[in-house]
Amino acid sequence: MCPIKEVSDIRRMPRLGKVRLGIKVEPEGKNPYPRATDYFVVPDEIKEYVGTMPKKLSVMFPTEKTDEFAQQWLRCYSFTQGLICKGDGSTAIRKIDVETGDVARHTTQEWVFKDWGCDPDTCEQYSEKQCRRVMNLLFFLPDVPGLGVWQLDTTSFYSIVNVNSCVDLIKRLCGRISFIPLTLSLEPQIVEPPGIKKKTVHILQIRSDVKLAAIQKLGRVAPEVIMLPALEEEEAPADLFPAEAEPQAGKAPAEPREEKTPDDIAEDDVPDMDTVVRFCFHFWQMKGRIL
Template identity: 50%
Template sequence: MSPIKGITGVIRLPRLGKIRLGLRKESSEGFPYPVPTDYFVCPDEVRKIFGEKPTELAIMLPTEDPNQWAGQYLRCYSSYRGLICRGDGETALARVNIKTGRIATHEDVETELREITCSPKTCAHYETLRCKRVMNLQFLIPDCPGLGVYQLDTSSFHSIVGINSSLELVKAVCGRLSMIPLSLRLIEKEVEVDGKKKTVRVLSLTASYTLAEIQKFAQMPPGQVLVLPPPDSEAPDDLFPEAVISKENVRLEDGVTERDLIKLWDRAKSKVWQLDIREHQLKEWFEKHCHVNVEMDDFNWPLPPAKFTAEGLNRFLKAVDRDAAS
């Protein structure tokens, strides 16, 4: 097989499912809110392997680049727009009101994605807990059927620091990160909050093997380079209660809510990556059916650019499903 630069040797892994750190319940007024659990809330195929309420999962990391599978940003969410701002403490990409430049609310009609200054110390959204640090951790579960990754989101400071520290140790011991058998655990940890000691549940990344066994695994070739799907824009279960994220749900034209638009966007992005749809195919389809100019880079955004409508995304998904079934 002759190589093609930029194509040959690149494998895109689909996201097989989400693993959560809590359950959704409804208040007496009918509003959903997250309740933390002392176990991983897993899809059916994962529970078949690790039990109904697992506290430990056998995982592998898919590539050598943590930025691909352990993205860490300050993220601000709203119930009607999903992810509205993502920053690193210096700069951020936010959906803003075109005229005022302020982060968009449900009342704003004309909005756009714009790069803005990210300063947690002066950000009102950070002070009111609408914006928090979030890690999107994506990993392989070798014992489960299917080739793809599972995603787990956390905004816990102690979980993020603990995982980052473990990654440094694995790298130092093995010389690499990918395809090393590891254990992801949910453990209790005593921390200090506002001067008081408190027991919380945090993520822990460790190994179930001896140091000698781990080093033997490290001598095996990791395989081809993998390209992962971009993490979805859903708010993590362990950090953003509905009382903090606005409960309003604003209707758009054609009876579609903005939350629905975000869900359509996530589905469309997943189809593009899973089916390896090429840029020229996207360009031709959207130009013919929606009269807009579309590029592959558009599908890297966490929120849909203004040129994408709910009607257009729905038509695109139906067309893709028809082609896949034929």
């Protein structure tokens, strides 16, 4: 029997569930609202494997394609319509009310997706914080039973930069990122957004307890090519909190006061000694010693 074109040749990995960065608070007589936590909020069925309120998770990324396991978009959500707009800062796909020609709302009866412009500086939804940057992170939990990936969503500028920087650093040093044992952690950092006093927020970090030589050895083994499942996009991220200020346009946000992810690594494929020292300090807090 011949395979069905564009059906029989497709392989997808199942999505097992979500790990969240906050909880929903439902005060009596008031609208529910999200509240950030300093630990990962995990489903009850995996608490016996990772802990009740874990601050660290053993993870592996399932592919080399960052745009597949760490998608990043500007996303706009509504209570009644779910995801109503997704853009990159220039162009977007927007859910439009067929009758009014405006963005779909709670009164919308019929809608279609249309290509749209995306300009955060002039967007009404972005200025009202209804639209936010979102990273959807997909990963394995090797300590948890089940074949598939887990999804974590974050809107934090600092978490997104940390994840991107660490992934690039590991790729540069090891030649790959997939199926390498890593630790995803939530760690407190003091930040000072423009116009706002200093505060402590909990930010995603990628760490490793594996020696550099062992990681580089793992990097020589080529992983299988696997398609990831479709993202759960309709549900707004659990950490969609207005408390974290948006960095001002044209002005770099204040750096965290504590550990910083190196962002000035050389472009060479083979790391020099300075790069290795930076890597060792970032992941294992190892400091050089003069002999």
